[in-house]
Amino acid sequence: MQGQQQQAYDRGITIFSPDGRLYQVEYAREAVKRGTASIGVRASDGVALIVDKPVRSPLVEQDSVEKLHKVDDHVGIASAGHVADARRLIDFARRDAQVERLRYEQAIGVETLTKDVTDHIQQFTQIGGARPFGVALLVGGLDDGQPRLFETDPSGTPYEWQAIAIGSDREEIQSSLEAEYDPEIELAEAVELGLQALGSVQEEPLDPAGVGAATVDAESEQYIQLTNEEIEAALPE
Template sequence: MQGQAQQQAYDRGITIFSPDGRLYQVEYAREAVKRGSASIGVRADDGVVLVVDKRIRSPLMEETSVEKIHKADNHIGIASAGHVADARQLIDFARRDSQVNRVRYDEPIGVESLTKDITDHIQQYTQVGGARPFGVALLIGGIEDGEPRLYETDPSGTPNEWKALAIGSGRDDIQQYLEDEYSEDVALEDAVGLALSGLGQVHDEGLTPEGIGVATVDAESGSFIELTNDEIEEYLVANDLLADEEDEEDDADDEQAE
């Protein structure tokens, strides 16, 4: 019993290291990320792609209310996995930071600089008592000096740069697919197909335009663009990922039966 009490003390205290050097609350926050629906980022030769699984739980839910892709600045997009409310706080921080940089220096903020500012903010919540870590991970993709960049943030406040990455549920399967299929000279349009195919690895029944979100940041224009459902459907058809209507009806019947 005494051992269990000591263990609980380490579990509850964000500012206390366990005897083996672990911060359990940060590790639990990572588990919250794993429970979130998947998000995928792919860095192409001429841009960055962000794809998210919206996980719409009911046909009565407005799909536009499920926000997992956000515009941080004209040249930067952010996708999240984990607690949506935590993600919104970090997105607001990122937008403020981007605007302050424009006002102060009269230039757009760099993708790396923005990522490190966000992770510095996240890290503070692993070191201050009376607060908990952010239960969310972010994929930050954009254009910096004409070059595509893709970063990941972690609940510990650690930034990492990636060529292609999946976060959230099904990460292992999607990441394995990306590692097998990714090429550094992939074009932006092909990168969209690659990311959608990666998401298809955890959706045997196929994908629907309403159930996913796709955004790109093109290196030539440096602009963040979120694709419409019609545009997403074209990519799904081209990559043979579109769910059959019969399967969708069967799924809806199963949900009603449950």
């Protein structure tokens, strides 16, 4: 009987277990942990997003591995977890940003965008016959010229960070970030810090072709994805 009750809590996203847990949300968090790492670092003059894109086969076109996404001119998103789930949320975020521009003729705030996305995520923890999104996002951008960096959780909770890692090896990468992060860090140094933290959990030196990086610069207020040559120049020696 106890096993049948446990199975009911596992399958029912809208049912709390007796100890107040939603098992499907916890399983979604486990799916995020199985995804390759993504890192966000907030600098004094922008936000850097770093992602691990391991080369699984020499036949794979690296540009088809989507972990970095431009949402608006001033906002970028990195993901960890199920890529297909991430694409759905990215599409939602892009529509939300465009509606803001069309309706109010202004760029959407990073915090507003993040909370709209997490409200959408949260709905899938209360709907029968659906499942939570098995992905976490890092939303980085500018609010009135000020760099902001947020994390979304499969439960639909937003968190703001100075520097954060999601996906596999999160604890080790986060420890590296906590040891090295400086609030006054500049954007170029933030990219180097993110790459250094990612490299700290890799057995082999980082391959620029297997890493993605993007920045949102406070001066230009533009999301820019770095080339392999720029990433190689920023790699720790």
